[in-house]
Amino acid sequence: MKHTLSRRLALRAAALASSTALLLSSLAPLQAQAAEGQLRIAEQFGIVYLLLNVAQDQKLIEKHGKAAGIDIQVEFVKLSGGAAVNDALLSGSIEVAGAGVGPLFTLWDRTRGKQNVRGVASLGNFPYYLVTNNPKVNSIANFTGLDRIALPAVGVSVQSRILQMAAAKKWGDAEFDRLDKLSVALPHPEAAAAIIKGGTEITAHFGNPPFQEQELAGNPQVRVLLKSYDVQGGPSSATVLYATEKFYKDSPKTYKALVAALDEAAQFITANPEKAADTYLRVTHAKTDRDLLLKIIRNPEVQFKTTPQNTLGLGQFMHRVGAIKNKPTSVKDYFFDSPAAQSGN
Structure with missing residues (x-):
């Protein structure tokens, strides 16, 4: 049984790598230049992406884009694992990556002086x-x-x-x-x-x-x-969104619409946990028990907000053990300038 699973795992890893490569290849022609109104976001699995689920369901990014005078074409790309997400971002196949703060530090370190990847927002504390x-x-x-x-x-x-x-x-x-x-x-x-x-x-x-x-x-x-x-050492933002400096500078209206949409989604979830649970089930097509979802959303240890919290310690640990070359000294090093992000830690 274990031998069979080992073989299945190896095949699964190969298939995942192949499917990821094919996906990135299919998206590559779209990468040309990051432009206002183009927004492809990589997300993974779990309720930690609920802010994105709500934004997608209610078309909040499009809403805030129209308020700024632009039409934003939003696409959500499902991937698994920070490595695949980071590859997608560096290849230009997506504009915004959704992954853990660990992959963010890895790419922030690797792209300093080049693509200059930084965080956009937290997706909450879980x-x-x-x-x-x-x-x-x-x-x-x-x-x-x-x-x-x-x-x-x-x-x-x-x-x-x-x-x-x-x-x-x-x-x-x-x-x-x-x-x-x-x-x-x-x-x-x-x-x-x-x-x-x-x-x-x-x-x-x-x-x-x-x-x-x-x-x-x-x-x-x-x-x-x-x-x-x-x-x-306490509540922490584990999952975040991040992007290249080019997207941040070349698409300011799209960037601001995304951040505004996330803030609105966070407020919606906090005020409407039952509707938020229904949104998760509707958007993801998951078979998760609704009562279990509500229990998670209402868990006092879970906080839906875009301000990063308690992230610096992980980055400094990664530097200390040699996983990254550059030592982050404050959230301003690895998050773009925005009121929510810059008040984090």
Whole structure:
């Protein structure tokens, strides 16, 4: 069974890489020059993208664009993993990337003095859980060579970076990547299915809402090993939007319409959790239990806002262990200038 899954995982990774390449290739002719009114946004899986779901459902970006005197053609591109999202942004296949703050730091560091990628806005604060269905594992120190930890992208995703932070706290900075060899890249829906079903080599998953809650509800053996907030020292913006300096400078009206739409979406969700849950189900076509979604949206630890919070520590950790060359000293280093972003941390 485990051997079969290993083969399936390898095939899945190859297929994902191939499909991503084909998708980027198909989008490439559209990249020409970033222009006002063109906006392609990469999003991934989970309720952490609810601000985008609401903006899409209510056409809020288009609304704020018209108020500024432009017609904005908005396209949402579904990808999995920060690596694929970053490739899409650098290839010009999208204007705005949606991924974890870890991939943002990676690209901010890599593109300094070139494309100058920076953050646009946070998509909110969400606690991410590392869960396991292995009864022998009670902490990250109990993982063995027989365990596999599923996450969106090994060594790149925010889940991978937070796991590295936890490892550094446990074993020291020199062994920050100790658990990378046990990690495998797998989209959240497939990882959640493996954890709930059990009996595969996937014995842990560092996911996000609603997948982590589905796992806890769907298998009595599943339990939480660590929470991102505990590792990072409090509520944190895990998922963000980011873009190149060219888009920021060449498409100011489109950029401002996007930020305004996100702010309106955040207000809508906070004031209308039930309607927001219905929006998520309608836009994503997910089969998630509605009551479970409402529980997540109403969770006091979940905050829908565009101001980044508690992100700097992760960037400084990545610099300390050599994952990035440049050390961020404030949010102004890696977020574009806007009232919401620049008041963050």
